[in-house]
Amino acid sequence: MPFPLSRRALLSGVGAAAMLGSLPRGARAQTPVKGGTLTVAADTEPRNLNPALVASNGVFYVASKVIEPLAEMAYDGKLTPVLATAWQGSDDGKTVTFTLRDGVTWHDGQPFTSADVAFSATELWSKRQNLGRVVFKDLQAVDTPDDRTAVFRFATPIPLQLVENALPALTAVVPRHLYEGADIDSNPHNEQLVGTGPFLYREHKPGEYYLLERNPSYWGQGGLPYLDRIVYRVLPDRGAVVAAHEAGEIQLSAFSAVPLEELERLKGIPELAVVRKGYEGITYQLTVEINHRRKELADVRVRRAIAHAIDQGYVVDTIFRGYAAAATGPVPKTGVPFYTPDVATYPFDPKKAEALLDEAGYPRQDGGMRFAVNLLPAPWFEQTRQMGDYLRQALRAVGIDATLVTNDDAGHLKAVYTDHAFDLAIGSPVYRNDPAISTTILYRGGLPDGVPFSNQYGYDDPAMNDLIDRAAVELDRGKRIDLYQQFQSRAADQLPLIVAAEFTFITVASRRLHNIATNPRWATSSWADTWLEG
Numbered sequence: 001m002p003f004p005l006s007r008r009a010l011l012s013g014v015g016a017a018a019m020l021g022s023l024p025r026g027a028r029a030q031t032p033v034k035g036g037t038l039t040v041a042a043d044t045e046p047r048n049l050n051p052a053l054v055a056s057n058g059v060f061y062v063a064s065k066v067i068e069p070l071a072e073m074a075y076d077g078k079l080t081p082v083l084a085t086a087w088q089g090s091d092d093g094k095t096v097t098f099t100l101r102d103g104v105t106w107h108d109g110q111p112f113t114s115a116d117v118a119f120s121a122t123e124l125w126s127k128r129q130n131l132g133r134v135v136f137k138d139l140q141a142v143d144t145p146d147d148r149t150a151v152f153r154f155a156t157p158i159p160l161q162l163v164e165n166a167l168p169a170l171t172a173v174v175p176r177h178l179y180e181g182a183d184i185d186s187n188p189h190n191e192q193l194v195g196t197g198p199f200l201y202r203e204h205k206p207g208e209y210y211l212l213e214r215n216p217s218y219w220g221q222g223g224l225p226y227l228d229r230i231v232y233r234v235l236p237d238r239g240a241v242v243a244a245h246e247a248g249e250i251q252l253s254a255f256s257a258v259p260l261e262e263l264e265r266l267k268g269i270p271e272l273a274v275v276r277k278g279y280e281g282i283t284y285q286l287t288v289e290i291n292h293r294r295k296e297l298a299d300v301r302v303r304r305a306i307a308h309a310i311d312q313g314y315v316v317d318t319i320f321r322g323y324a325a326a327a328t329g330p331v332p333k334t335g336v337p338f339y340t341p342d343v344a345t346y347p348f349d350p351k352k353a354e355a356l357l358d359e360a361g362y363p364r365q366d367g368g369m370r371f372a373v374n375l376l377p378a379p380w381f382e383q384t385r386q387m388g389d390y391l392r393q394a395l396r397a398v399g400i401d402a403t404l405v406t407n408d409d410a411g412h413l414k415a416v417y418t419d420h421a422f423d424l425a426i427g428s429p430v431y432r433n434d435p436a437i438s439t440t441i442l443y444r445g446g447l448p449d450g451v452p453f454s455n456q457y458g459y460d461d462p463a464m465n466d467l468i469d470r471a472a473v474e475l476d477r478g479k480r481i482d483l484y485q486q487f488q489s490r491a492a493d494q495l496p497l498i499v500a501a502e503f504t505f506i507t508v509a510s511r512r513l514h515n516i517a518t519n520p521r522w523a524t525s526s527w528a529d530t531w532l533e534g
Helices: 005-013 016-020 057-063 114-125 160-170 238-246 260-267 300-309 312-319 350-359 382-397 409-418 462-473 477-494
Strands: 037-042 071-073 079-081 084-089 095-100 139-146 149-154 199-205 209-214 229-234 272-275 283-290 371-377 400-404 424-427 497-503 507-510
Touching: 071 160, 079 084, 079 160, 084 160, 095 114, 114 139, 114 149, 199 229, 238 260, 260 272, 283 300, 283 382, 300 350, 300 382, 300 497, 312 382, 312 497, 371 382, 371 409, 382 400, 382 424, 409 424, 462 477
Parallel strands: 037 229, 371 400, 371 424
Antiparallel strands: 071 079, 084 095, 095 149, 139 149, 199 209, 209 229, 272 507, 283 424, 283 497
């Protein structure tokens, strides 16, 4: 089930030669050592650690070592079998049959069977999971003719390509015997995880650490996992992460936990490696979210003016210090085979922005401003906060008076996605391998209020909705790719939101740590083969 060659070339080749020099010395030549404690930095403590309910990188970072999906991404463009060893779609697109791995047990000793997959799919992914509710919304049932076979039956055709692309992030399997008959949302095992993975969940001491220990009964071959335990030290202060690296107290920080401005200095420390690989399958985007309920912002000329007011070169070079790329639309350049560069673009041109604003009927008034907006930067990344500061200045330069409104995480989510109490907001959606997983939800009209990271902007375009709906059921891969390229063209033309940049993350690791960045979702994968020199 490989991707087209272009995707394989991209995932295995982009920056590979440059990045290998950043990996720990001798990592490919040495024999793995068993044992040791890996201490890593964690900057958040999710309330719910169950990835079958909450598909997010903060959850995966810890939970993916305990709870496993049906398959994982690989750099050769194929999928690596995990709990599923094979899968096949029917000609009519209404069933997908999975063959499951034999000899797998849950951490409490109970056998893993197709009943666990069926329960996870029908009760968690399709009904409760933030992303699964979109991809698996038409899942009618999962038949289990035997313990090693799960047959997914859909009410409408679903592209096998989409199902395959969803497997790494959306198919975490939980034990039916610990969830059935109990309240799923308040189940204690949403934090005290019981899985099939290489590590056992042991302890969470709030404000201090999570502790995982080696699973001695893991199904993996070759004596995996190598590590005895993983300790996630809670270090929300980024300066403390840098200090912990320099003192040798941690061996890994992921998701750019180290400030970008510190990376050049850390590269000079012989014991540390700065690694840019391992995130290609979870590309982030820096976006300007637009409330179309606001009369001025409902005018596409105003939205295009805002796009022309943004200097993408400044965003990439100054805010991201070069660790990003200018974006052209909703699918990033890493999103092969769907990405197309053949879309409208809006180069930095303040004079063009001013002309568009004049044309839209918003001339400069006394004091030089045309109209005022509230601007809410998402609080969870340094770069989203910095983008808020920059955009305020960029808008002011073309006569739009932007007032920054800052909130904590919960307050921002409520203001933007429930109350719609914003004019502009800075967001950071994630592209997860397929436009239908977490991208088209940002553009499809008619969604219910209160769904985070979805179209809560008052944007509802029939032509856009039609493209999204047709692509969602198109079984032919070539036609599906074409529909998503039309989707990108429509998004670039209408600018329901503005995508300013696309970025992944940086890992800082001890050179004693080996087998890191070995797949495009490495930080959110199992780390079964990661090992630490003594």
